[in-house]
Amino acid sequence: MRISVQRSGGFANIGARAEVDTSAMAKEKAAEVQQLVKSAALPPTPLAPLRARQAADVYQYEITVDGKTYRADDASMPEAWRALVDYILAQS
Amino acid sequence: MNGQHPICFIVPPHILKHMTTHPDPAVRDRAHQALEVAAAARGARAAIGPMASFLAASPGVKRRTTYDAQNGSTLPGKLVRGEGAKPTSDVAVNEAYDYAGDTYDFYDQVFGRNSVDGRGMRLDSSVHYRVKFNNAFWNGTQMVYGDGDGVIFVHFTGSIDVIGHELTHGVTQFTSALEYEDQSGALNEHFSDVMGSLVKQWKKGQTAAQADWLIGQGLLAPGVKGVALRSMKAPGTAYNDPKTLGKDPQPAHMNNYVNTSQDNGGVHINSGIPNKAFFNAAVALGGNAWEKAGKIWFNAFSQKLQSNAQFVDAANATFQTAGELFGPGKAEQIAIAEAWKAVGVNVAQQILVGAPMIALRPAPRPAAPATAAALVAPSRAKAARKRK
Numbered sequence: 001m002r003i004s005v006q007r008s009g010g011f012a013n014i015g016a017r018a019e020v021d022t023s024a025m026a027k028e029k030a031a032e033v034q035q036l037v038k039s040a041a042l043p044p045t046p047l048a049p050l051r052a053r054q055a056a057d058v059y060q061y062e063i064t065v066d067g068k069t070y071r072a073d074d075a076s077m078p079e080a081w082r083a084l085v086d087y088i089l090a091q092s
Numbered sequence: 093m094n095g096q097h098p099i100c101f102i103v104p105p106h107i108l109k110h111m112t113t114h115p116d117p118a119v120r121d122r123a124h125q126a127l128e129v130a131a132a133a134r135g136a137r138a139a140i141g142p143m144a145s146f147l148a149a150s151p152g153v154k155r156r157t158t159y160d161a162q163n164g165s166t167l168p169g170k171l172v173r174g175e176g177a178k179p180t181s182d183v184a185v186n187e188a189y190d191y192a193g194d195t196y197d198f199y200d201q202v203f204g205r206n207s208v209d210g211r212g213m214r215l216d217s218s219v220h221y222r223v224k225f226n227n228a229f230w231n232g233t234q235m236v237y238g239d240g241d242g243v244i245f246v247h248f249t250g251s252i253d254v255i256g257h258e259l260t261h262g263v264t265q266f267t268s269a270l271e272y273e274d275q276s277g278a279l280n281e282h283f284s285d286v287m288g289s290l291v292k293q294w295k296k297g298q299t300a301a302q303a304d305w306l307i308g309q310g311l312l313a314p315g316v317k318g319v320a321l322r323s324m325k326a327p328g329t330a331y332n333d334p335k336t337l338g339k340d341p342q343p344a345h346m347n348n349y350v351n352t353s354q355d356n357g358g359v360h361i362n363s364g365i366p367n368k369a370f371f372n373a374a375v376a377l378g379g380n381a382w383e384k385a386g387k388i389w390f391n392a393f394s395q396k397l398q399s400n401a402q403f404v405d406a407a408n409a410t411f412q413t414a415g416e417l418f419g420p421g422k423a424e425q426i427a428i429a430e431a432w433k434a435v436g437v438n439v440a441q442q443i444l445v446g447a448p449m450i451a452l453r454p455a456p457r458p459a460a461p462a463t464a465a466a467l468v469a470p471s472r473a474k475a476a477r478k479r480k
Binding site: 006008009010011012013014015052053054055056057058059060074075079082 | 227231233265338355
């Protein structure tokens with residue numbers, strides 16, 4: 001499973017990007033990532049980006065799992081997605 | 093109802109009203125809050141009857157509430173300083189409180205605007221959001237500040253223009269509601285940078301010539317190569333540090349407009365173009381930037397722009413506003429058209445040519461630079477004549 005996270009925006013607009021491939025990870029870590037993806041309960045087909053209409057300067061995220069890209073901002077992202085995003089970005 | 097404001101239906105409005113004059117600011121604040129929630133629950137303001145005038149009657153009254161998110165992501169967090177309360181031992185709390193107050197005073201005294209919504213809305217701020225969080229944002233109802241990671245950024249409340257910037261997102265939300273993507277989003281960002289910088293200049297008593305025109309000066313951690321996050325005077329030069337931030341990506345001219353899917357279409361990038369136009373206008377008009385250029389921008393952005401406005405709409409609106417405030421064809425109006433033209437955004441020809449200034453002036457000679465007609469690009473002028 002290949003997962004990448006791209007962050008952009010925010011007041012400072014300093015981007016961040018990280019990517020992992022579970023097949024190249026230690027077994028335990030790979031299981032951790034797979035559990036986070038499962039918990040995130042990403043829909044089978046990406047929906048419209050989750051955006052807080054009146055928010056400004058919030059981070060914008062793109063989460064790509066095996067070629068499918070999900071978009072959400074910091075103000076409207078489900079907590080379970082955030083856990084995944086934080087984990088992946090910490091791998092960079 | 094949710095359980096957040098249990099007070100609102102227990103205490104009758106006349107008692108709440110009395111509580112708003114209570115000596116304890118925390119009591120006054122809770123009363124205001126309860127009245128607002130009660131009013132919202134009943135729907136339209138008109139339905140409030142005699143209370144409506146009271147709710148509206150907070151002109152010139154600052155109400156600030158500062159919360160501590162305690163490194164969590166739940167907002168607003170724990171109330172730590174209400175209006176009129178003494179400073180706490182927490183620097184971030186005091187900065188959020190003080191600078192929100194300065195921003196309130198700036199809007200009130202310079203533009204006669206009563207808070208973010210024009211009707212005395214309470215200013216809520218939360219500090220210590222999440223852990224080592226490198227951001228500050230407006231979530232649609234309040235300001236939120238991170239502490240920074242100490243490696244790239246220090247705490248975000250340390251810079252008065254950041255707080256002016258965030259609160260101005262609230263002003264935009266209640267006025268033009270500029271859509272937060274592509275050019276309209278870059279204008280939204282631009283207006284926040286303009287007002288953030290003006291709050292700082294006003295507080296310091298600096299003229300346009302004296303101001304540093306930096307956004308987020310003091311936010312970068314020691315060792316990071318840069319002076320701030322953005323420069324309105326010289327977009328693209330605020331930082332250059334390959335190890336941490338990379339290079340400031342802001343363009344200063346339409347020729348370098350950045351097309352990207354990141355950052356909502358580069359709203360924090362392309363804002364450099366109108367930022368430079370504002371700087372050009374402020375310097376050309378001289379004196380205190382908030383008095384002329386700031387007034388023009390405030391009126392144009394709060395009254396004339398639609399939510400999908402593009403850069404050219406902002407140029408047109410500020411040009412027309414300058415004519416309204418200072419007279420058509422006066423130096424102020426010409427300076428606005430020139431300021432935009434210098435960044436590659438031309439005030440629409442029909443507005444330039446149609447402006448009463450043309451009728452007031454003798455036919456401009458081709459070589460005269462300081463007339464509206466001279467600002468029309470020759471090729472476009474020719475094309476327009478052909479169309480006729």
